[in-house]
Amino acid sequence: MIMRLAIASLLARALTVGMTILAIALSVALFLGVEKVRTGAKASFADTISGTDLIVGARSGSVQLLLYSVFRIGNATNNVTWESYQDIASRPEVDWIVPISLGDSHRQFRVMGTTQEFFEHYKYRQGRSLAVASGAIMDDLFDTVIGADVAAALGYNVGDPIVVAHGLASFAEHADQPFRVSGILEKTGTPVDRTVIISMEAIEAIHVDWQSGAKVPGRSTPANVIREMELTPKAITAALVGVQSPLQTFALQRAINEYSEEPLLAILPGVALQELWAIVGIAEKALLAVSAMVVVTALIGMMATIFSSLNERRREMAIFRAMGARPFTILSMLVLEAMLMAAIGAVLGLVILYICLVIAQPILDSAIGLWLPIEAPTTREVWVLLAVIFASAIVSLVPAIRAYRMSIADGMMVRT
Numbered sequence: 001m002i003m004r005l006a007i008a009s010l011l012a013r014a015l016t017v018g019m020t021i022l023a024i025a026l027s028v029a030l031f032l033g034v035e036k037v038r039t040g041a042k043a044s045f046a047d048t049i050s051g052t053d054l055i056v057g058a059r060s061g062s063v064q065l066l067l068y069s070v071f072r073i074g075n076a077t078n079n080v081t082w083e084s085y086q087d088i089a090s091r092p093e094v095d096w097i098v099p100i101s102l103g104d105s106h107r108q109f110r111v112m113g114t115t116q117e118f119f120e121h122y123k124y125r126q127g128r129s130l131a132v133a134s135g136a137i138m139d140d141l142f143d144t145v146i147g148a149d150v151a152a153a154l155g156y157n158v159g160d161p162i163v164v165a166h167g168l169a170s171f172a173e174h175a176d177q178p179f180r181v182s183g184i185l186e187k188t189g190t191p192v193d194r195t196v197i198i199s200m201e202a203i204e205a206i207h208v209d210w211q212s213g214a215k216v217p218g219r220s221t222p223a224n225v226i227r228e229m230e231l232t233p234k235a236i237t238a239a240l241v242g243v244q245s246p247l248q249t250f251a252l253q254r255a256i257n258e259y260s261e262e263p264l265l266a267i268l269p270g271v272a273l274q275e276l277w278a279i280v281g282i283a284e285k286a287l288l289a290v291s292a293m294v295v296v297t298a299l300i301g302m303m304a305t306i307f308s309s310l311n312e313r314r315r316e317m318a319i320f321r322a323m324g325a326r327p328f329t330i331l332s333m334l335v336l337e338a339m340l341m342a343a344i345g346a347v348l349g350l351v352i353l354y355i356c357l358v359i360a361q362p363i364l365d366s367a368i369g370l371w372l373p374i375e376a377p378t379t380r381e382v383w384v385l386l387a388v389i390f391a392s393a394i395v396s397l398v399p400a401i402r403a404y405r406m407s408i409a410d411g412m413m414v415r416t
Contacts, residue, residue, distance in 0.1 A: 024345025338396030
């Protein structure tokens with residue numbers, strides 16, 4: 001009986017009720033959308049590097065080592081000697097190891113020296129491998145592979161020349177040893193997109209005529225002579241390490257941290273990423289709070305709508321009272337109306353969210369590398385929907401109690 005009355009009342013005020021439901025739906029879609037983006041961004045952040053058991057560098061802090069080795073932010077306090085790198089590589093626990101050398105740049109993009117194994121062992125987003133969108137992995141000493149953002153920002157194509165600058169924000173260029181773009185990587189949503197990748201030997205080659213951070217005046221070794229030189233690196237910035245068995249990870253980490261030849265630091269990428277997210281993830285809480293306020297505002301708007309409709313429904317409420325309707329009936333009907341509006345709005349908001357996800361998923365993935373999985377609502381999201389419905393019942397109690405208190409005489413009175 002009460003349900004039938006509530007539904008009939010909502011249908012009689014279809015336009016006003018529809019606008020209220022739409023406001024609730026949009027606010028729920030916004031809140032859940034922010035939650036999806038938040039969890040997606042956190043997952044993408046954590047998946048910046050995947051499948052690497054340890055990152056090794058000079059002793060500093062775990063976050064600092066992660067920042068310069070993975071995110072290309074900042075600089076190392078010191079380098080790791082090539083001899084130490086080889087000692088670590090020869091340990092029986094090590095399955096694979098990839099050296100990284102940083103320090104140079106190209107038009108504000110970081111240049112990274114590494115080996116062919118980087119393209120084989122660097123993984124992101126739960127095991128995805130790097131893929132070449134056009135061209136091929138560098139094969140010549142002066143070949144380079146560039147990230148998608150570098151190519152897009154600078155308009156590079158395969159075969160274009162690149163001149164590497166010495167250091168960061170430096171006007172001193174290695175103009176006598178230009179590189180050629182041999183390949184452009186697909187968009188990954190990781191710092192690889194903003195990286196110019198060359199070989200470790202190329203790092204040594206462009207510094208043949210340099211000493212103590214400056215070019216030796218009047219000295220310019222021809223490229224064909226450089227190709228015949230011994231270009232074994234003297235030092236590296238960091239190394240990515242994969243172990244034979246996960247059970248050996250902590251033992252290898254301890255051995256590297258206690259390495260006697262020079263002070264080294266080995267970190268677990270996942271742990272360091274969590275530490276970094278704890279620092280940079282404050283914005284997500286602020287964003288979540290803002291979207292929660294949008295939902296609260298929509299619920300308050302619904303309460304205001306019920307309040308404003310009471311003046312139009314004074315006679316209706318009075319007739320119910322005159323026909324012997326109990327207080328519970330009046331209260332239940334108005335609360336039920338609010339819960340029905342909130343429930344329909346919550347479901348509609350969920351539908352809007354998934355429509356937006358279907359449209360936005362490929363766009364966000366290709367544009368910024370943010371992957372938003374389309375999955376069934378999580379337990380947390382279901383609780384959010386139930387909380388919206390429960391909150392609607394709470395906020396509707398105020399106008400419901402006011403409607404109950406309207407007297408029969410006041411309801412039947414003709415206002416002039």
